[in-house]
Amino acid sequence: MMIEIKNSIIKSVNDVLSALSYPEKDYTLTPPKKSKFGDLSSNIALLLAKDLKRSPMDIAKLIADKLKSDFNENISNISVTNPGFINFKINDDYFRSQIKLILNSSSQYGKGNIGNSKTANVEFVSANPTGPLTVGHGRNAILGDTVSNILEWQGYEVTREYYFNNAGRQMRILAESVEARYFELLGEDLNMPQDGYQGDYIIKIAQNILDVEGKELEHGTDIFKVTAEETMFNKIKNSLKNLEIYFDQFTNEKTFYENGDIDTFMNELRDKDLIYEKENATWFKASSLGKTQDKVYIKSSGEPTYRVPDTAYHRDKIKRDYDLIIDVFGADHADAYPDVIAALEALGHNTNHIKILIYQFVTLLRDGQKVKMSTRKADFVSLDDLIDQVGIDVVRYFFIMRSMNSHLDFDLDLASDQSDKNPVYYLQYAHARICNIISRANDLEFALDDGFDPSYLRHDEELNLLKYMVRFPEFVNIAYENLEPQNIANYLQELSARFHKFYNSCRVITDNMELSKSRLAIVKAAKIILANGFNILGISAPERM
RNA sequence: GCCCUCGUAGUUCAAUGGAUAGAACAAGUGCCUCCUAAGCAUUAGAUGCAGGUUCGAUUCCUGCCGAGGGUACCA
Numbered sequence: 001m002m003i004e005i006k007n008s009i010i011k012s013v014n015d016v017l018s019a020l021s022y023p024e025k026d027y028t029l030t031p032p033k034k035s036k037f038g039d040l041s042s043n044i045a046l047l048l049a050k051d052l053k054r055s056p057m058d059i060a061k062l063i064a065d066k067l068k069s070d071f072n073e074n075i076s077n078i079s080v081t082n083p084g085f086i087n088f089k090i091n092d093d094y095f096r097s098q099i100k101l102i103l104n105s106s107s108q109y110g111k112g113n114i115g116n117s118k119t120a121n122v123e124f125v126s127a128n129p130t131g132p133l134t135v136g137h138g139r140n141a142i143l144g145d146t147v148s149n150i151l152e153w154q155g156y157e158v159t160r161e162y163y164f165n166n167a168g169r170q171m172r173i174l175a176e177s178v179e180a181r182y183f184e185l186l187g188e189d190l191n192m193p194q195d196g197y198q199g200d201y202i203i204k205i206a207q208n209i210l211d212v213e214g215k216e217l218e219h220g221t222d223i224f225k226v227t228a229e230e231t232m233f234n235k236i237k238n239s240l241k242n243l244e245i246y247f248d249q250f251t252n253e254k255t256f257y258e259n260g261d262i263d264t265f266m267n268e269l270r271d272k273d274l275i276y277e278k279e280n281a282t283w284f285k286a287s288s289l290g291k292t293q294d295k296v297y298i299k300s301s302g303e304p305t306y307r308v309p310d311t312a313y314h315r316d317k318i319k320r321d322y323d324l325i326i327d328v329f330g331a332d333h334a335d336a337y338p339d340v341i342a343a344l345e346a347l348g349h350n351t352n353h354i355k356i357l358i359y360q361f362v363t364l365l366r367d368g369q370k371v372k373m374s375t376r377k378a379d380f381v382s383l384d385d386l387i388d389q390v391g392i393d394v395v396r397y398f399f400i401m402r403s404m405n406s407h408l409d410f411d412l413d414l415a416s417d418q419s420d421k422n423p424v425y426y427l428q429y430a431h432a433r434i435c436n437i438i439s440r441a442n443d444l445e446f447a448l449d450d451g452f453d454p455s456y457l458r459h460d461e462e463l464n465l466l467k468y469m470v471r472f473p474e475f476v477n478i479a480y481e482n483l484e485p486q487n488i489a490n491y492l493q494e495l496s497a498r499f500h501k502f503y504n505s506c507r508v509i510t511d512n513m514e515l516s517k518s519r520l521a522i523v524k525a526a527k528i529i530l531a532n533g534f535n536i537l538g539i540s541a542p543e544r545m
Numbered sequence: 546g547c548c549c550u551c552g553u554a555g556u557u558c559a560a561u562g563g564a565u566a567g568a569a570c571a572a573g574u575g576c577c578u579c580c581u582a583a584g585c586a587u588u589a590g591a592u593g594c595a596g597g598u599u600c601g602a603u604u605c606c607u608g609c610c611g612a613g614g615g616u617a618c619c620a
Contacts, residue, residue: 034564043563046600056600083600085564128620170620195619281618292548296618306620331614334549360550361613402558407551407613409558414570418557420583423569429583437580478561490559493568504576504585545583 002470005074006040009088013044016066023051031471038079038087039467045084056084092463096454098470102525110472110532112480115156115324121317122148124328125240125247126163129232130174131199131375133239133383135410136330136362141383142399142538143359144328145245146485149536154480156324161249163313165306166229167257173197174232175225181206182224186215199378205231242387243396244538251316253309261312262304266297268347289342307336311343318349325354326483334358357483359404365411381412390419393539397424400537401489423493427530428542430496430503434527435543437508441520444509456518461502466522468498472529476536485537492533499526 006029017024027044045060052059060080067078067086077089102109124144127137148158165171176193181203184190192198209217209227217223240246256262269275274285275297282298284307298304317325329337337356344351364371364381373380387395401423402408411418457466475491478484508519531541 028561028563030561030563032564033560033567037564041564043601046563049600081564083564165620168620279618283617286617293617299618301618303618305618310620331550333615333620335615336620358550363613405550406558409556411557414557418570421570425583426569429581433581433584440580482561486559490568493559497568500584501586503580507580509580545581 002474005072005090005094008072009040009042009075012067012070012072013042013063015070016063017044019066020062022048032085032087035464035467037081037085038077039090040088042086042088043084045080045086049084057082060084060086092458093455095463095466095470096457099454099466099521099525102469102528103521106528107532107535109528110153110476112154112473112477114477114480115151115154118156118323119159119321120148120151120156120324120326121159121161121320121322122151122326122328123161123163123317125236125245127236128165128170129229129236130170130197131232131378131380132201133236134373134375134380135364135383135386136373136380138243138383138386138395139359139362139399139404140328140330141240141243141245142396143357143404143485144326145243146396146400146537147326147328147357147483149538150476150479150483150485150488151324151326153476153536159248159322160246161251161317162247163251164253165309166252167254167309168306169303171225171229174202174228177202178205178209178228179219179224182209182217183219185210195376197376197378199375201232201235202228239383239387242384243392251313253313256309256312256316261316262308265312265315265347266308269343272346274343274346284339284343286339286342289346291339291342295339307339307343310336311340314340314344314354315347315349318344318351318354323353326357327354328357328359331358331360355483357404360407363407363409365409366413371412386415389416390422393424393428394419394422396538397422397427397489400485401493403484403486424539425545426500427492427496427534428540429545430499431527431530431534431541432543432545433503434499434523434530437523438520438527439543440509441516452517452521453514454518454521456515457522459502459506461498461505462519462522465495465498465502465526468495469526469529472533479536488533488536492530492537495526495529495533499523499530 010029013027013029025044025047027042027047029040029042031039032041045056045063048059049056057080064078064080064086074091074094075088076091079087079089081087122144124147125133125137125141127133127140133141145160148160151158173193173195174197177196180190180192180196185203185206205228208231209223213223266275269284274288276283276285280300281296284295284297287294295307296305297308314325327337341351341354364373371379371381383395398410457463472491472495475487479487506519508516508523510516534541
């Protein structure tokens with residue numbers, strides 16, 4: 001692995017530094033952007049220049065000379081370039097030797113072991129079942145699922161969890177909206193609650209209740225709420241299924257009222273003098289924990305705010321003893337979680353293993369105008385419609401190729417137009433091309449079984465492809481450390497570009513049997529990496545397009 | 546007002562504090578007797594403004610301008 005060479009160079013550099021009595025620095029050793037600077041490059045001399053009061057170039061040359069006297073067998077050249085970088089060129093044979101490793105590791109290539117025998121909980125989507133999932137929820141769903149995949153690639157056992165509020169105001173209004181439609185269907189005047197849900201799907205639920213239960217239902221019966229929740233949840237689960245997202249656990253806030261966790265939690269905060277009454281409401285004294293303002297915990301209406309069950313829920317997750325707890329929230333929740341964390345810490349819980357991922361909103365454009373999405377006003381674009389229009393791979397890739405921090409624009413009018421040009425096809429096409437080559441080779445009875453000689457791979461484009469292939473584990477790890485899926489999307493984009501270039505200048509199936517076998521090996525290895533990357537991103541690896 | 550995120554090419558987005566800021570779409574020009582042209586090659590085009598830290602800033606800090614989100618009883 002690349003990491004071994006890196007470590008051996010770092011050790012050599014450190015030996016030289018101590019031999020010269022140079023101070024320790026937190027220097028880098030990374031692949032430079034331009035291949036002419038070699039395969040690994042260090043800034044150590046630049047960092048030492050000030051302390052040593054010498055020019056970085058002089059220092060770099062001195063260190064490079066010392067390093068050359070103790071040559072690592074995998075290093076073919078060490079050079080110094082302005083303004084003072086030390087560049088290492090790795091033997092091509094080293095890269096060539098990696099093909100066999102990739103072929104042998106196959107679907108395991110790129111996996112890490114950081115999460116071995118560890119557990120993680122990823123909470124995402126968590127939309128209340130008051131309406132269909134929207135395009136906005138799509139970003140959350142795909143981000144959460146992909147982050148889960150990334151953790152699984154590091155060995156974590158991941159629980160994908162969906163948390164929803166079914167005891168609060170929103171669900172009450174949903175039930176009232178359905179009830180209003182039910183009695184409207186029976187000929188009464190429409191009596192929508194204030195802030196009622198306007199969507200047509202409410203009427204369908206009411207009609208369904210009418211068909212099943214008849215017209216004798218009384219005002220205020222539970223059936224409206226129960227049926228509405230169940231209907232919406234089935235719809236949501238179906239939308240998620242369309243994206244191939246499956247949850248291990250659904251948790252609702254009612255649980256924590258019923259099992260007494262919320263009472264316990266409130267009492268403990270009260271004991272710590274963090275709860276007080278004011279203006280008919282019950283307050284959490286967040287200000288005494290360093291927050292800017294206190295928060296309402298129980299409204300004057302008697303209903304708790306979402307913070308209360310949310311905090312009890314997070315406490316429950318902590319008690320379930322995960323090594324890592326991740327929440328995926330939209331930017332509108334950015335202000336809420338610090339209070340939850342503060343309350344948990346006040347109760348003596350360690351929260352260092354809780355990571356909150358905040359993603360920015362998707363701005364939808366229709367006819368060049370921004371569309372303000374509102375489930376309540378039924379002004380939204382459903383995730384299902386989008387998937388129908390462009391397909392799962394395009395939707396997943398679209399949301400993953402951008403950083404969660406970017407406020408991205410999504411032009412609905414261009415969505416299907418752009419779907420033909422979506423970059424995901426560029427990646428998948430590389431995979432399909434390889435599959436085609438392999439099937440051609442099989443027809444011609446090329447066999448890899450009797451081995452191949454990697455030294456035939458001498459073309460610039462072969463090495464260019466190969467050198468990037470071996471960096472796959474590195475990028476999988478970067479994506480894990482940042483919890484940023486787009487690192488992998490970017491990698492696959494560049495890998496595909498290098499493959500397509502290779503494809504254009506190197507024929508795999510030729511008259512030269514030995515060369516062909518070697519090239520067949522490298523494209524099979526490339527196919528493995530593409531497929532593994534697609535696997536993490538949750539997109540398909542088509543054999544033909 | 547205050548807090549969070551963002552501002553990069555005509556457009557949508559990339560870029561662990563590094564070397565000549567990358568793609569895609571849109572625009573221009575080439576390449577299919579040859580494993581799929583959903584491709585390759587090639588031209589043009591960008592870091593909001595003003596300071597600061599640093600050998601080096603798209604990246605870190607301050608101010609301003611602009612966008613999105615939040616802001617004590619929606620979640």
